[in-house]
Structure formats: structure tokens, C-alpha cells
Amino acid sequence: MSVIKVAILGFGTVGEGVYKTIQSHEDELTGVLGKKVEVAAVLIKNKKKTRDINEGVLITTDFAEILNLPQLDVVVEAIVGKEPTFTFLKQAIQRGCHIITANKEMFAYYGSELLELAENHNVSVGYEATVAGGIPVIQTLRQLLNVNRVRQVQGILNGTSNFILTEMREGKQSFAAALRLAQEKGYAEVDPTNDVEGFDAFYKxxxxxxxxxxxxxxxxxxxxxxxxxxxxxLIEVTEKLGLRFKHIASISRIGNQINASVRPVLVGKFHPFYHVEGVENAVNVQSDIVGSITLQGPGAGMFPTASAVIEDLVFVCQNQPPNKNYNKTTAACEQKEKGNGKGLWFIQGLVKNYLSPSLTWVEQTSEDTAIIQATQKELEQLISQKKASGYFQIIGEYKILSNNKEANFAVI
Structure with missing residues (x-):
């Protein structure tokens, strides 16, 4: 039987998970691909560290040794940082190998270049694990884009931030205490900046x-x-209103312009992300035919991420075109230009019943917080004029009971 030879770059949580899954699902991979999958080499940093890797597998700190193997079909990259990973993957493509990566920062910077290089060398690129761990969002989008026109994608893409917000609400903890717990559980790094400041979600x-x-x-x-x-x-005040903070990435096309944001927002009970808690990730896709689809699952961890890599292994071994559906869609949201559409906002520090012809006062929620309808530009003016101290958008459906009459507000 023919054999597919795989090299794994990095043997941390993700790399080890991929190695173990290839061993445990050997029969399933053989059944799907018609060939046996074997790990031929593992790239490591420290040769002195003991690892549970079978004899016969090349264990090396030198990527050149891996490139010089007599047979090498797929290179799986599970390291961090832009370099030397980008260089390694370019060399693998030039050697004629399919590549798979779980490195969101590197791929955000260099993904287009790798895809173009792969196309020129007639090999494939798998990158499902770069976005939402075990959630197959990229494969789902590939299928949707055969006919559907995607209008908007929203996602909780960072499990660390979601865990912290959940702990703050459920455990009545401060941000600092919830962050310490995330670090103790291994969800957050010693320097959590990439997660809590939105850089990780931005790359995704x-x-x-x-x-x-x-x-x-x-x-x-x-x-x-x-x-x-x-x-x-803030969490206590908004919880009484039936709202929860979520750190949400959003992408949409308005006319010929792509708009994107990564920011904390408030969602109501009817929003698909309301019950996405802890380290879970979720992605909501809105398209013109199928409508709204939400995918939810573990966003990180050894085996959820390994699952995404293994599915990509099948994808690339079937030599799927790397740029399949990687084309400009004509979909467009029927919305006003960014910043000009009225939205629903939770605002801090605004004088009670502040009068302005451009603002609609919806509800006073506490002595120094309220819910209003306004454009984002109007809110930015209030902040610059020091008439308000902060604001968060409310997305989804929000209901209030005013003068014994129920009022409904729906915001996408």
C-alpha cells in the first residue's frame, strides 16, 4: 500500500495532538485516503526533552534534515510566530509538499503569498486550525461559497477573552481575578496581550x-x-438588562468596501452568541440563500485543534486547489456607510435625559448609564466633547418595558 509521509513542525500541545490523532485514527485515514499516513519526522527545539514518539521517526532541530528526506508529502506547522515558520513553509512548498498550518499570526501576514506559491507548485494549503480551533468554519465557508453569497460573518474567536468575561459575570470576579484564573488553567499566556487586547481575534x-x-x-x-x-x-448593570458582554469579530461588505471590527459588544437572549460561554468559540455566517448559520465548539486545546489539522490533512492529500472559492464575492449588505447607520448603544457618563435632536433616548439604566439610538460618529463626538465616557453597541434583539408597553429594538 502507498504511504503518505508527514512531517510535524513543533511538538507542543497542537503538534503532539496531531501526532497522537494520526496514530489513533490510522484506519480511518487509510479508509478515506486509500493510503497509510505515517509521521516521518518531527521538528523540535530541545533534543534533551523526553517525548513519546515512535522509533524510526526522525526527531531533529534542523529543518533542512526534514527537507532532505527521500519522501515527504505533507508538512504540518504547529509553531508560533511569523518566522522562521513562513520560511519553512515556503521551502516545503518549493520542495513540492502540501502544507498545513495552525499559525494564525503568520498566516494573517503571509497567507496570500503562501497560497499563490502553492498554486504555482500545484500543491494545497490547509489552514482550518488558524481560525476557530475545532470549528470547521473554513470548510463551511468553502461549501457555502459555491453558490451562496456571504453577507456577514461574526464570531467569538478567542476562548481566553470569552472565558474571562464568563468568569467575571458568573463568579462576580474582577477582570484581574478572572485573568489570573485563566492563566492558572492554561487558557492565557503569562503575557495575555494578544488575547485580551484582540490581536489574536484580529488575525483570525x-x-x-x-x-x-x-x-x-x-x-x-x-x-x-x-x-x-x-x-x-458594568457586567452587573448589563446583566440586569438581560445583556451579556461578548468579544466579537465582525466582517461585512458594504458596497465595494469590506468593513471589519474586533470589539466587546452586548448581546441579548435571542442572539446566537448569548449562551456561548467559557472557552467556547462560535461563528455566525449570514448568506443570501441559506440565511443564518451558527457553528459552535471548542476553540482551542490539543484535540479540537488537532481535529481541524487532520481534516485539513484529508483536504490537502486529495490535492484540492489552494484558492478554491478564494475569489471576490459580489455580496453586499444593504446598509449605510460605516458610521452613518443608527445603532443601539449602552452609554456611560451621559447626563440624564441629555437633549439632542440626533439622539433617541431609549432607557435610563442607572444614574450614569443609559441605552440610546445614535450613529457611532455621534457617539464619538460625545466622547470627544467629554459629554460621555464610554459606549458599547448592542447587537441582536433588545426588549424593554416602558409605560407598560413593550418596545422592541432589533440591531444586526
Whole structure:
């Protein structure tokens, strides 16, 4: 029987998970591919560290040794950072190998270049694990884009931030205490900046944008806000209103412009992300034919991420075109230009019953917080004029009971 030879770069949580899954699902992979999958080599940092790897597998700190193997079909990259991973994957493609990566930062920066290089060398690229761990969002978008026109993609793409917000609400904890717990459980790094300030979700958002719309917005135009300004007091006030904070990435096309943001927002009980808790991730896709689809599952961890890599292994071994559906879609949201559409906002520090012809006062929620209808530009003016101290958008459906009459507000 023919054999598919695989090299794994990195043997941390993801790399080890991929190795173990190839061993445990050997029969399933053989059944799908008609060939046996074997790990031929593993790239490591420290040769002295003991690892549970079978004899006969090349264990090396030198990538050149892997490239010089007599047979090498697939290179799986599970390291971190832009370099030397980008260089390694370019060399693998030039050698004629399919590549699979779980490195969202590197792929956000260099994905287009790798895809073009792969196309020129007639090999495939798998990158499902770069976006939402075990959730097959990229494969889903590939299928939807055969006919459907994607209008909007929203996602909770970082499990660490979602865990912190959940703990703050359920455990009545401060941000600092919830972060410490995330670090103790291994969900957050010693330096959690990438997670809590939205950089990790930003990289994933750019990758999703390329899949959904064939292009991405200019990076400096993307609003990126973290969750560090959210306090336990804010969570308590909004919880009484039936609202929950979620750190959400959003991408849509308005006319010929791609708009994207990564920021904390408030969702009501009818929003698909309301019950997405802990380290779970979720992605909601809105398209013109099928409507709204929500995928939810574990966003990180050894085997959820390994699952995405293994599905990509099947994908690339079937030599799928790397740029399949990687084209500009003609879908467009029927919305006003960014910043000009009225939205529903939870606002802090605005004088009670502040009068303005452009604002609609919806509800006073506490002495110094309220819900209003306004454009984002109007809110930014209030902040610049120091008439308000902060704001968060409410997305989904929000209901209030005013003067014994139920009022409904729906915001996408």
C-alpha cells in the first residue's frame, strides 16, 4: 500500500495532538485516503526533552534534515510566530509538499503569498486550525461559497477573552481575578496581550475575510478593542438588562468596501452568541440563500485543534486547489456607510435625559448609564466633547418595558 509521509513542525500541545490523532485514527485515514499516513519526522527545539514518539521517526532541530528526506508529502506547522515558520513553509512548498498550518499570526501576514506559491507548485494549503480551533468554519465557508453569497460573518474567536468575561459575570470576579484564573488553567499566556487586547481575534478576522470576500480591509481601518475596560460593575448593570458582554469579530461588505471590527459588544437572549460561554468559540455566517448559520465548539486545546489539522490533512492529500472559492464575492449588505447607520448603544457618563435632536433616548439604566439610538460618529463626538465616557453597541434583539408597553429594538 502507498504511504503518505508527514512531517510535524513543533511538538507542543497542537503538534503532539496531531501526532497522537494520526496514530489513533490510522484506519480511518487509510479508509478515506486509500493510503497509510505515517509521521516521518518531527521538528523540535530541545533534543534533551523526553517525548513519546515512535522509533524510526526522525526527531531533529534542523529543518533542512526534514527537507532532505527521500519522501515527504505533507508538512504540518504547529509553531508560533511569523518566522522562521513562513520560511519553512515556503521551502516545503518549493520542495513540492502540501502544507498545513495552525499559525494564525503568520498566516494573517503571509497567507496570500503562501497560497499563490502553492498554486504555482500545484500543491494545497490547509489552514482550518488558524481560525476557530475545532470549528470547521473554513470548510463551511468553502461549501457555502459555491453558490451562496456571504453577507456577514461574526464570531467569538478567542476562548481566553470569552472565558474571562464568563468568569467575571458568573463568579462576580474582577477582570484581574478572572485573568489570573485563566492563566492558572492554561487558557492565557503569562503575557495575555494578544488575547485580551484582540490581536489574536484580529488575525483570525483577516483570514476569515479573505475566505468570505476574497479580500481583506486595510488593517489600520479595522476597529480593534480589547476587553480590559470592562468592569464587574458594568457586567452587573448589563446583566440586569438581560445583556451579556461578548468579544466579537465582525466582517461585512458594504458596497465595494469590506468593513471589519474586533470589539466587546452586548448581546441579548435571542442572539446566537448569548449562551456561548467559557472557552467556547462560535461563528455566525449570514448568506443570501441559506440565511443564518451558527457553528459552535471548542476553540482551542490539543484535540479540537488537532481535529481541524487532520481534516485539513484529508483536504490537502486529495490535492484540492489552494484558492478554491478564494475569489471576490459580489455580496453586499444593504446598509449605510460605516458610521452613518443608527445603532443601539449602552452609554456611560451621559447626563440624564441629555437633549439632542440626533439622539433617541431609549432607557435610563442607572444614574450614569443609559441605552440610546445614535450613529457611532455621534457617539464619538460625545466622547470627544467629554459629554460621555464610554459606549458599547448592542447587537441582536433588545426588549424593554416602558409605560407598560413593550418596545422592541432589533440591531444586526
Amino acid at each position: 478576522t483577516m483570514i476569515l475575510s479573505r475566505i468570505a470576500f476574497g479580500e481583506e480591509p486595510k488593517w489600520h481601518d479595522v476597529e480593534r478593542k480589547g476587553i480590559t475596560t470592562i468592569t464587574s460593575e
